[in-house]
Amino acid sequence: MQRYELMKVALGEAEADLAIVNGSMVNVYTGEVLKGDTVLIKGDRIAYVGKDAGRAISSSTKVIDAAGKTLIPGLIDGHTHLDWPYSISELSRYAIKGGTTTIITETSNIAAVLGYEGVIQFLRSTKNQPIKIFVTAPPMVTISPVTEEHALTVNELRKLLGRKEVIGLGEPYWAGVVDGNQRILDLITQTLKLGKKVDGHSSGARGNKLQAYISSGVSSCHEPISAEEVMERLRLGLFVLIREGEIRRELEAISQIRHENIDFTRLAISTDGIGPRQLINDGYMEFVVQKAIDLGFSPILAIQMATINTAQHFALDDFIGGIAPGKYADIVIIPDLRTIQAEYVISNGQVVAQNGQPVVQPRKHNYPKSIQNSIHLAKSFEAGDFVIPVESSRSQVKVRLIDQVTNLVTREDFAYMPVSDGQLKSDASKGILKVAAIERFHRTGKSFVGLIRGIGLKHGAIATSAAWDCGDIIVVGASETDMAQAVNRVKQLDGGMVVCAGNRILAEISLPVAGLISTQPMETIAGELHALQQAATNLGCNLPDIRITLAVLSTPAIAHLRICESGLFNLRQNKFVDLIVG
Numbered sequence: 001m002q003r004y005e006l007m008k009v010a011l012g013e014a015e016a017d018l019a020i021v022n023g024s025m026v027n028v029y030t031g032e033v034l035k036g037d038t039v040l041i042k043g044d045r046i047a048y049v050g051k052d053a054g055r056a057i058s059s060s061t062k063v064i065d066a067a068g069k070t071l072i073p074g075l076i077d078g079h080t081h082l083d084w085p086y087s088i089s090e091l092s093r094y095a096i097k098g099g100t101t102t103i104i105t106e107t108s109n110i111a112a113v114l115g116y117e118g119v120i121q122f123l124r125s126t127k128n129q130p131i132k133i134f135v136t137a138p139p140m141v142t143i144s145p146v147t148e149e150h151a152l153t154v155n156e157l158r159k160l161l162g163r164k165e166v167i168g169l170g171e172p173y174w175a176g177v178v179d180g181n182q183r184i185l186d187l188i189t190q191t192l193k194l195g196k197k198v199d200g201h202s203s204g205a206r207g208n209k210l211q212a213y214i215s216s217g218v219s220s221c222h223e224p225i226s227a228e229e230v231m232e233r234l235r236l237g238l239f240v241l242i243r244e245g246e247i248r249r250e251l252e253a254i255s256q257i258r259h260e261n262i263d264f265t266r267l268a269i270s271t272d273g274i275g276p277r278q279l280i281n282d283g284y285m286e287f288v289v290q291k292a293i294d295l296g297f298s299p300i301l302a303i304q305m306a307t308i309n310t311a312q313h314f315a316l317d318d319f320i321g322g323i324a325p326g327k328y329a330d331i332v333i334i335p336d337l338r339t340i341q342a343e344y345v346i347s348n349g350q351v352v353a354q355n356g357q358p359v360v361q362p363r364k365h366n367y368p369k370s371i372q373n374s375i376h377l378a379k380s381f382e383a384g385d386f387v388i389p390v391e392s393s394r395s396q397v398k399v400r401l402i403d404q405v406t407n408l409v410t411r412e413d414f415a416y417m418p419v420s421d422g423q424l425k426s427d428a429s430k431g432i433l434k435v436a437a438i439e440r441f442h443r444t445g446k447s448f449v450g451l452i453r454g455i456g457l458k459h460g461a462i463a464t465s466a467a468w469d470c471g472d473i474i475v476v477g478a479s480e481t482d483m484a485q486a487v488n489r490v491k492q493l494d495g496g497m498v499v500c501a502g503n504r505i506l507a508e509i510s511l512p513v514a515g516l517i518s519t520q521p522m523e524t525i526a527g528e529l530h531a532l533q534q535a536a537t538n539l540g541c542n543l544p545d546i547r548i549t550l551a552v553l554s555t556p557a558i559a560h561l562r563i564c565e566s567g568l569f570n571l572r573q574n575k576f577v578d579l580i581v582g
Contacts (some may be wrong), residue, residue, distance in 0.1 A: 023066025460501025
């Protein structure tokens with residue numbers, strides 16, 4: 001019936017609900033700007049685009065006069081992570097203001113804690129929002145044996161892929177694939193069998209290993225950090241997304257690719273995750289598109305990289321990605337081709353934002369108590385739980401350190417540490433702190449304490465329940481007593497991040513949904529995260545975003561010495577390694 005109504009409007013035999021007249025329209029299919037076309041909308045779809053629309057416009061049709069303005073399709077973020085630290089409704093509020101009407105997100109963080117049921121609850125939170133949210137199923141690549149034991153099965157994946165909003169499998173990290181992890185290979189096979197995409201993560205893969213990874217069935221990658229790496233992957237048939245988000249900003253470094261005489265239809269821009277302060281200060285995909293234009297990409301190409309290119313790759317272009325008959329009416333009206341500033345945002349045929357302000361409020365999702373009770377610790381922690389005993393009569397031992405060389409990257413290093421009272425202690429004067437990973441959901445009681453250098457803390461401790469690719473609490477500290485207090489406070493909050501020192505809580509944020517997501521407004525979250533970072537800095541932390549640094553200590557996605565509840569894991573050797581080595 002809806003298609004029939006669209007046909008009647010196109011023929012001038014029925015009235016449009018909404019008409020946009022007199023504007024210039026970016027046609028992303030041909031790369032043209034068409035002047036003076038009228039767009040007719042019926043329900044949530046576009047019925048007609050052209051100059052012969054008069055008979056379908058009546059007194060009951062809402063008309064937007066876009067004279068002197070430009071129409072572009074609703075923007076698409078083709079790769080991001082919405083399962084931390086804010087809710088879908090808060091992200092949607094900022095997305096619609098700037099013209100982002102479709103988001104494709106990973107679900108790896110919530111799955112690492114809650115598994116299949118966590119993904120289902122997350123999917124429910126995306127329903128009935130003013131924007132479209134598609135997800136990729138989590139392969140749950142992990143270094144954690146506990147998380148692996150509860151990882152997504154092929155049968156669970158099959159059920160997820162049967163849902164229309166689940167459009168593929170999300171970034172199985174290349175090392176596990178190439179090393180032959182059978183569970184991951186089975187998930188890839190099942191995804192391809194059902195005709196859906198495998199979203200890739202090829203950071204650090206080169207030559208034969210990169211090609212072996214692509215041969216597994218991976219079709220995209222968002223990890224290239226230079227124009228050369230982008231070209232290499234494009235030539236091998238991958239769809240490439242350039243990142244400009246919270247964790248990595250590579251658009252400027254890669255922008256030289258615009259000078260290449262190539263087909264750009266397999267190139268897109270995305271965020272790979274965007275932080276609360278960045279959303280508030282810069283905006284969302286409108287900022288990324290504007291930056292691409294400012295860096296010298298042609299405006300039409302920049303718009304295509306945030307609309308039709310992504311839609312085509314994920315086989316969504318039958319209904320999103322462009323302004324054309326039969327497509328969802330996702331349209332942004334901007335001042336001109338070079339100014340990506342939303343004056344009107346139309347999503348699903350409805351005006352959802354005007355002049356940078358939402359006129360439709362996203363739906364707030366009520367998570368069940370089971371999702372808000374994910375910190376299952378058998379006891380309260382004490383300083384003694386962070387002791388590293390040494391069964392040796394020697395006065396010193398050689399230890400393996402996590403050396404934090406950037407905000408994200410670690411390396412393996414070694415040092416000689418004194419033995420005092422049969423144990424190893426942190427040495428903040430030399431930058432060596434204790435770091436622990438504590439399994440928090442499956443009630444295993446497992447934990448591991450190691451050593452880390454490069455965080456910079458002189459006093460206190462920092463703990464978080466938001467760790468990537470495992471269900472652990474991660475805590476670092478110069479004091480075992482403060483580490484215990486930080487972990488206990490995370491438990492009291494039912495998930496969160498805490499900075500403490502000298503028996504005082506200095507800053508904290510509550511993350512009650514799966515220990516990952518705050519239910520507070522975006523502005524409150526941004527303020528609390530800023531206070532956390534400031535408190536960490538005041539204790540000597542020399543890293544720009546301690547929230548991210550702690551979160552990634554457990555992921556196999558970033559090189560190369562990591563930690564989980566079962567010990568230290570060397571990604572280059574693909575195995576657990578000893579803390580005390582001599």
